[in-house]
Amino acid sequence: MPRTPATIARNVEAMEISVIKAMAMRAAATPGAVSLAWGVPSFATPPPIRAAVAAALEADPTIGRYTLPDGLPELRRLAAGRHRLDTGIDVDPDSQLVVTAGNMQGMSVLLHVLLDPGDEVVVTDPGFASHVQQVRLCGAVPRYWKLDEAAGWTLDLAALEDLLTPRTRAVIIVSPSNPTGRIFDRDSLLGLARIARERGFVVIVDDPYSRFVYDGAACFNLASAAEFADHLVYLCTFSKAYAMSGWRLGYLVAPPALKGEILKVHDANLICAPHVSQAAGIAALAMDPQPWPEFARLLEARRALICERLDRVPQVFAYQRPQGAYYVFPRIVAAHTDSRSFAIELLERVGVSVTPGSGFGPAGEGHVRMAYCVEEDTINQAFDRIEAHYGRET
Ligand SMILES: Cc1ncc(COP(=O)(O)O)c(C=O)c1O
Numbered sequence: 572m573p574r575t576p577a578t579i580a581r582n583v584e585a586m587e588i589s590v591i592k593a594m595a596m597r598a599a600a601t602p603g604a605v606s607l608a609w610g611v612p613s614f615a616t617p618p619p620i621r622a623a624v625a626a627a628l629e630a631d632p633t634i635g636r637y638t639l640p641d642g643l644p645e646l647r648r649l650a651a652g653r654h655r656l657d658t659g660i661d662v663d664p665d666s667q668l669v670v671t672a673g674n675m676q677g678m679s680v681l682l683h684v685l686l687d688p689g690d691e692v693v694v695t696d697p698g699f700a701s702h703v704q705q706v707r708l709c710g711a712v713p714r715y716w717k718l719d720e721a722a723g724w725t726l727d728l729a730a731l732e733d734l735l736t737p738r739t740r741a742v743i744i745v746s747p748s749n750p751t752g753r754i755f756d757r758d759s760l761l762g763l764a765r766i767a768r769e770r771g772f773v774v775i776v777d778d779p780y781s782r783f784v785y786d787g788a789a790c791f792n793l794a795s796a797a798e799f800a801d802h803l804v805y806l807c808t809f810s811k812a813y814a815m816s817g818w819r820l821g822y823l824v825a826p827p828a829l830k831g832e833i834l835k836v837h838d839a840n841l842i843c844a845p846h847v848s849q850a851a852g853i854a855a856l857a858m859d860p861q862p863w864p865e866f867a868r869l870l871e872a873r874r875a876l877i878c879e880r881l882d883r884v885p886q887v888f889a890y891q892r893p894q895g896a897y898y899v900f901p902r903i904v905a906a907h908t909d910s911r912s913f914a915i916e917l918l919e920r921v922g923v924s925v926t927p928g929s930g931f932g933p934a935g936e937g938h939v940r941m942a943y944c945v946e947e948d949t950i951n952q953a954f955d956r957i958e959a960h961y962g963r964e965t
Contacts, residue, residue, distance in 0.1 A: 582707055589700045590930025591940075594914060598924035605953045606924040610749065610897060610942040613949075614814035614866055616851070623854030624847060634846055640838040641830070642670025642822070643849045649856035650822045654807070657781075658795035666827040669837060670852070672819040672844045674777050674808040678743075679705050680836045681804055684829065685740045685773060686711040693734055693742040695726070697900070697931035697938070699749050699777070716742070717934050723891055724751040724900070726759040731766065741773045746790060747780045750931050750940040751900045752893020754784060757791035764799035776805045780896035782812045785871045788894050794824065801826050813855045814866065818848040870897050870943070873950060877943040880954035887961045888939075897944040900928065902937055905961060910936055921960045923953045 587593070595609040627634050641647065647664035654662055662668060671677035678701075686692065688710030694702050696715035703713045714734045718724045731742070742763060746755040767774045774793060781790045794805040808821035821844075825833055837843075874892075877899055881890050890901035907913040910927035917939075918924045928938030943950055 582710060586704055586707060589704060590911075591700060591926050593930075594918070594924055594926050597915075597918060601918055601922070601924070604918060604922050604924050605949055605956065607941040607943070607945060607950070607953055608924040608926045610811075610944055611816055612811060612814055612866065612870075612897070612944040613946050614869075616814050616818070617855075617858065619858050620813065620815070620851050620854045623857075624851045627850040628847070631850070634850060636846060638670075638843045638846050638849060640834050640843050641668065642844055643846075643853065646670055646849050646852050646856070647822070649853060650807070653856055654794070654805075654824055657807075658792050658805075660795060660797055660800070662824050663827070666830055667824055669823050669825070669830060669833055670844045670849060671806070671821045671823055671837070672841055672848070673810055673816075673821045674779060674806040675701060675705075676819070676841060676844075677806045677808075677821050677823045678702065678775070678777060679708075680833055680840055681775060681806075681823065681825075682706060682709050682711070682741075683836045683840075684832045689738060690740045691736060691738045692740060693731065694932070695744070695748065696933060697724075697748075697750055697928065697935035698743070699745055700930045700932075702743050702777070703932070711740070712738075714739070715932050715934070718748075718751070718753075720934070724748065724753040726755050726763065728759060728762045728766070731763065735766070735770060735772075739770065739772050741775050742767065743775045743777060744793065745777045745780070747784060747893070747895025749780065749896055750898045750926070750928070750935065750938075751891070752896045752898050753891075754788055754790050754894045760791055760793045761796060761799075764793055764796060764802065767802045768799060772802070774799070774803050776803065778806060779808050779811045783867050783870050783897060784895040785867075785874060786894070790895060801828075804829065809852055809855055812866070815848075815851060815855065818845075818851050820844055820848040820852045822852075873897070873943045873945075873947060874899075876947055877941065877950050877954075880950065880957075883963050884954070884957055884961060886964050887957060897942060899941050899943060900931075900935075900938050901941070903939060910939055914939055917957075921956050923956050
């Protein structure tokens with residue numbers, strides 16, 4: 572079919588591919604580029620998970636078939652157990668849990684359940700770019716909740732009040748945050764949940780990173796506050812904690828009243844998460860010892876390295892030390908016009924790919940995001956090039 576504007580939906584035509592993937596694709600097409608653009612951990616899926624899947628492929632004749640839309644009962648049971656360990660809360664795997672093809676797909680389904688055209692969703696600014704796109708794809712309106720950079724990219728509840736309208740349906744939270752690495756504090760999160768309960772909207776907790784926190788920091792999980800369970804949906808993914816980003820697997824925990832609505836959309840959208848990935852999820856949750864302490868240790872060493880390297884180029888970047896996840900979000904100190912042209916120049920002239928901060932919301936302008944989940948060699952190569960180009964100050 573010829574690609575004429577008449578054949579393309581207006582809200583799709585108006586959108587661009589996320590800036591993270593745009594930079595990753597640009598880097599892939601640039602010979603010799605070193606990429607800190609995309610947050611894909613360098614780790615391989617742990618061997619026990621791969622071995623369990625290989626065995627299941629051999630032994631289970633049903634592995635190539637659909638599962639029921641909410642996923643394999645065994646996986647939902649194990650996920651409920653994991654949720655109890657993470658939050659102290661008991662959830663019913665049958666009435667509250669849905670296996671998803673990762674948090675992006677879970678979020679997409681949920682937003683379609685919650686939103687009519689013209690409804691509003693509050694997202695942090697800066698925040699994860701794809702959330703904004705998903706809200707817009709529902710015909711709804713993202714409202715940017717500016718984080719307080721001077722206070723370390725923290726939540727400002729007073730500023731939230733000004734954003735809420737009768738059309739507010741949800742607030743999306745990611746902690747530790749992508750792109751800042753900030754862990755949001757318990758009191759702010761509980762304050763947000765209280766407002767959600769009073770005003771009748773949902774807090775959506777998108778959680779890829781809570782296993783990756785550093786310096787012994789605690790990361791409060793809002794899903795552990797039982798009194799707000801009716802106003803909260805918790806999305807948990809295997810992508811990062813188990814190095815399973817390519818398997819496309821996650822689960823969501825929702826109030827029982829929502830599960831039936833979620834299943835309608837999930838079924839219409841996907842039928843079910845891939846069966847083979849669900850088998851991988853069962854192996855992951857049954858695995859002992861759990862994989863993330865090792866990943867978190869490696870990521871903490873990479874965080875130390877990238878901070879050390881950033882310290883040597885204060886004439887280029889000023890940064891706040893991330894508390895969790897695996898991103899650092901420095902302000903650009905070097906002369907530049909905007910973060911997008913800075914990032915493109917850094918790629919084309921220096922051979923280093925980062926993500927322009929403007930892709931994470933208006934407050935991200937003037938910053939770039941660097942993902943330090945890559946090998947130490949990659950971090951060193953990137954900063955050797957940056958130092959060679961801009962000079963080393965200390
Ligand atoms: C905040 C956030 N949500 C969701 C995702 C994607 O998760 P999944 O692979 O489970 O779809 C990412 C990946 O970078 C992310 O940073």
